[in-house]
Amino acid sequence: MASQPLIAIVGATGAQGSSVLSTYLNTTSWRIRALTRSVSSSKAKALTERSSRIEVAEANLNDIASLRKAFEGAIAIFGVTDFWTLISDESNKAKVKDGQSFAEWGAEMEVQQGKNIFEAANQVSSLKRLVFSSLTDITKWSGGKYTYALHFDSKAIALKHAEEHFPNVYAKTSILVAGAYLENFKQNPFFKPKLEGEALIFNSFGTGNRPWPFIAAEEDTGSIVKALIELPAGLRVAAHRELKVMSDVVQLIGKAAGYEVRLEQQEFPLPDDLKKDLANIFGFVNEFGYWGNDPSIKQPEELGVELRLGSIEDWVKAQDWSKELNG
Template sequence: MARLIVIFGVTGTQGSSVARVFLDEPGWKIRGVTRDPSKPASKALEAKGIEIVRGDLDDPSSLTTAVQGADVIFGNTAFSDAFITMPADVVAQLRPGQTVRQWCYELELRQGENLADAVATVDGLDRFVWSSLSDATKWSKGTYKGIYHFDSKAHVVDYIYKTHPKLAEKMSILQMGVFATNWKWGQAAVPWEKVDGTMKLKVPGSGDIPIPLVVPSDCGYLVRALVQAPPGTNLLAFGDRMLWADYVALWSKTTGVPATFEKTTVAEHAKLSPNGYGEQVGEMYAYFQDFGYDGSDPSVVHVQHLRERGIDVPTTSIKHYIESEDWSQLGTASP
């Protein structure tokens, strides 16, 4: 009898990758959850044989209906882009002294809690894979309190352990490394700039700690591996882990374009984008360099740990990604 995997955000970067991998796995049925089943991306997945259902993270009853009968659930949320776009309707909702970044944190945390509450109602659930990130405030001992898009996901994990201990026993965590594709969001996301014909990457942080880099389309293979691994696995996933300076050297050698690396500060990075977006991203980079991407959390394991258990986990090397990418828009404000 086929097992059912329910995928939240099935039309998104991570969810669509999970759907693609499980479509090729025998013995699985797929149900994709999305806010709008009528949009073209949803219809395209439906045409491939995926059951598409409505599920709104702000509508708990829709989530409870969407997950019933699941054997495996992949859950993920997206940090609102309101902290970039600053829409007037969000600004109007702010409490005195509250920033849009904090509003976005509370929104994602609430949505993650709604998702967890729904998943906890499923009888017979075998595995819940939660796409999370490290608790930057905790692991930096309060040095970096403004990396809200990390903390919001990590605090959903805390909520599950506190509120749904039975679900926690069935949960594994996927921490995707730095997306190798993030440069496509522009300089505030990945601070490349062109100086006298040479590309320069300027990253905040004082340390020299290897950074986990991952190609996001690998997400489906990583989720499949966590379904095969014991529950409780906290996986930091990457294709390669390297110093920023070594990444720049590899990029330059592979593309043939001269490139250099330079350390900078959070304050300098904050100038790349107003309204706190540049500052939040700058703090994130500094956190990586000062405390590590995972904050040196002792519970974290890497892909090699799963491979040593005999679990197949294909990942894309960063060299291969660089070779296959069109870099013509690199260094522009908004590629």
């Protein structure tokens, strides 16, 4: 067992990380180390109960030493950061600097956590491949028109830092650029429809004519990451099932759920910094597309491996919408 290659998975209980873990559970030639902030948490205990092949290691993205220890001996690392987890913790508001909004603090912290992943990985002599989950550099690909896409640009900034300061590990890195989560239509109040009589009411933001890339993150991420670990480094891959305009996706959901669909402009009780962040992101996508004109982006079919991602419609039809809408 000890001679088998080891993959260390950051965010192993999250949407992307759990998909990577599940994929490697089906690959018996690899050992799996799942990183968690607390080995005594219910989610960490569930991992150990799921399979004896999962080693749970305690690590904090704010602590480089803990990451270095958790990465030790890894042949491959999957790295991911999460802006939304940072700003969902109300206790973090005490850490905001003067003149800084909470979302700006969250983006700053996400940048640092991304830097920490690369710094810790740079100290792992066994490492052959790091796959880092990132998003589009909106400031760059909009030519400076949209500069407040905080939780997109934060990941891009961390990558730029890695390229400059840790060239050895960056040379072993491939980048997964995740599309919009299909799971948002079940979990995120900005996307999840409201049932009113015989109609599903969807928010009309993001429903322009530009197609969006959609991914079922909990199902699809693992197969793409596995491909990136097996292929040569330096790839930047658009992780998605297919491109579809938002209005067509909501129509698919309405049909699967058995309701007519209405689009309405909805207001959410968001602070101004998050409203500005989302407005920049949706403005960018509707004007420039999800990836802008980034020539380095490769589509999944260009990898030359079979991924079996399915379609958006496949995912929509597989959901229990009666439970989601009435639960």
